[in-house]
Amino acid sequence: MVKSISAGPNEAAARSAGRTPSVRWALAGLSLSMLLSSLGTSIANVALPTLAQAFTASFQEVQWIVLAYLLAITTxxxxxxxxxxxxxxxxxxxxxxxxxxxxxxxxxxxxxxWLLVAARAAQGLGAAVMMALTMAFVGETVPKAKTGRAMGLLGTMSAIGTALGPSLGGVLIAGLGWRAIFLVNAPLGILTFLLAHRHLPGDQRKPKTDRAGFDNVGTLLLALTLAAYALAMTTGRGSFGPLNLALLLAAAFGVGLFVRAEARAASPLIRLAMFRDPALSASLAMSMLVSTVMMATLVVGPFYLSRTLGLEEALVGLVLSVGPLVAALTGVPAGRIADRFGAQRMTIVGLIGIAAGSLILSMRSGTPGISGYIIPIVVITAGYAVFQTANNTAVMTDIRPDQRGVTSGMLNLSRNLGLITGTSVMGAVFALASATTDVTTARSEAVATGMRVTFAVAAILILVALAIAVGSRALSRRASGEMIVDAERQEEEDIRLIESAPRQ
Structure with a gap:
């Protein structure tokens, strides 16, 4: 059962006597929240050609329907x-x-x-709240020993939402028109609200004098910085021109201003001292690297399956759904494993799985067929599910209650930045390795070469993440050892003082 965190023992007793929140129903509300926010990310992509016709707009214009949602979440x-x-x-x-x-x-x-784009930006703001706070609530609704299972469930719902988007969107557009892909969220949103309102624990009431202020300057600087970086990575549809460079420089300048503002703020948005924790810094870095690599499967996969293996569009979609399906099926078991064997250890196991799958794809010679592509992808996505669950569990398990929201937001941010970076960087690597200006018309051999080189780069990035994980674990062990030694020294000193004290 969930611990009540409302103020005062009398109020807590009244609450528990009237209605005690159920862990299962609370997790159901949190799971739906994660499902909806993930579904919103992927369901609109399939509608872009239809929307271009409906509004008589260019691809660059309708692309803002997806970009507005992504930018709102990221920033x-x-x-x-x-x-x-x-x-x-x-x-x-x-x-x-x-x-x-x-x-x-x-x-x-x-x-x-443009009203649709504005509404999508507002939808993205709602999704940002749902993504950030869903993970933060795990610490208040689930016992510490079962944190990994809860994180695995949320990871499963995120994977289901991402995988379900294109197929559900296609069915709704064919049967009811493009408006249905957005209106379908209304009944699900109402159900999610009712579950959250009924079963989530209440907020702790603090005296006004104890409430921290909100960092308006830091918030604005971070939003502008992240927007500049996201636009630098997505503008130009794969080409990197003067505008992209200017936006990237603006983002770098924004980072400097943000760090300076946070160092001076009385109540900073992000306490810079948090990054002195090697475990947290390592987790954020690994999350971004892994997300960058996972984007390669979405960037390279469609071209390799259609151009090299010669699959039709329907079969390409079916093969691409294998990855999210594996992630959905692996999430909850991965959480149980993380609870049993330790989050840090399973983080390393997950990274090894991603690295192994990437290396297999990078060393494929000739055309191994569909199975030769699916098997390594299954290994990669299963490894990703284990990594993501274990990494999130390691970060969120022992975090201070007043830092859960911002820490959860930073974890989601690192993932989103990785996805944005992967779209640009891994796409550029694939195009460069294919030695062609237009991948859609490249020869099958060139696309196969591009796939191998791209996943070779992916394997290198995962090896970097693996080195970070091993180094972070070694630092944690050293810190634990030093704490034990200090405690033993203190105990010996206390015994010495007792023995040397004059006896009455």
Whole structure:
């Protein structure tokens, strides 16, 4: 059962006597929250050709339907996590679910393209709240010994949402039109709100004098910096021109301003001292590297399957769904394994799996067929599910309650930055290795070469992540050993003082 965190023993007793929140129903609400926010990321992609016709717009214009959602999540996810720590995670999560649901309806009835883009940005803000606070709530709803299982369940729902988006979107567009892909969120959003409102623990009431202030300057600087970086990585559809360079330089300048502002802020958005924790810094770095690599499967896969293996579009979609399906099936078992064998150890096991699958793909000679592609992808995605669950568990298990929201936001941010970076960087590696300006018309041999080189680079990035994981574990062991030695020295000193004290 969930521990009540409302103020005062009398109020807690009244709450427990009236209705005690159920862990299972609370997790059901959190799972739906994660499912909806992930579904919103992938369901609109399949509708872009239809939307271009409906609004008589170019691909570059309708692309903002996807980009607005992604930018809103990326730029605001840390800020809303911190805001939840300050004003209360339950009330902010309920507001985020409400905003997501209302914005989904507005998307479905939007009469013009740019109103649809604006509604998608609002939907992305709601999704940012849902993503950041869903993970933060695990520490308040689940016993510490079962944190890994809960993280695995959330990872499963995220994978299901990502995998379900294209297929569900295609069915809804064919049967009911493009507006249905947004309106379908309304009943699910209402159900999610009711579950969260009924079963999540209440917010702890703090005296106004104890409440931390919100860092407005830091929030604005971080949002602008992340927006500049995201646009630098996505603008130009794979080409890197002067605008991309200018945006990247602006992002680098923004990082400097943000660090300076946080060092001076009385109540900073992100406490820079957090990065002195080698375990947290390592987890964030590994998350970004792994997400960058996972994007290679989505960037390279469609071209390799269609151009080299000659598969039709329907079969390409079926093969591409194998990865998310494996991740969905592996999530909960991975959480149980992390709880049993330790999160740090399973983080390394997951990275080894991703590295092994990437190396297999990089060393494929000739055309091994569909099975020769699917088997390594299964290894990669299973390894990813184990890594993601264990890494999130390691970070969120022992985090301070007043830092859960911002830490969860940082984990989600590192993942999103990895996905954005992977889209640009791994796509550029693939195009360069294929030795062609247009991958859609490249020869099958060139695409196969591009695939092998891309996954060779992916294997190198995972080996870097593996080195970070091993180094972080060694530092943690050393720190634990030093603490034990200090405790033993203190105990010996206490015994010496007792023995040397004059006896009465």
């Amino acid at each position: 605001l996810i840390v800020s809303v996590g911190r805001l939840g720590d300050i004003i209360g995670r339950r009330r902010l999560l309920l507001a985020g679910i409400s905003l997501f649901t209302v914005a989904s309806v507005l998307c479905g009835i939007a009469p013009t393209l």
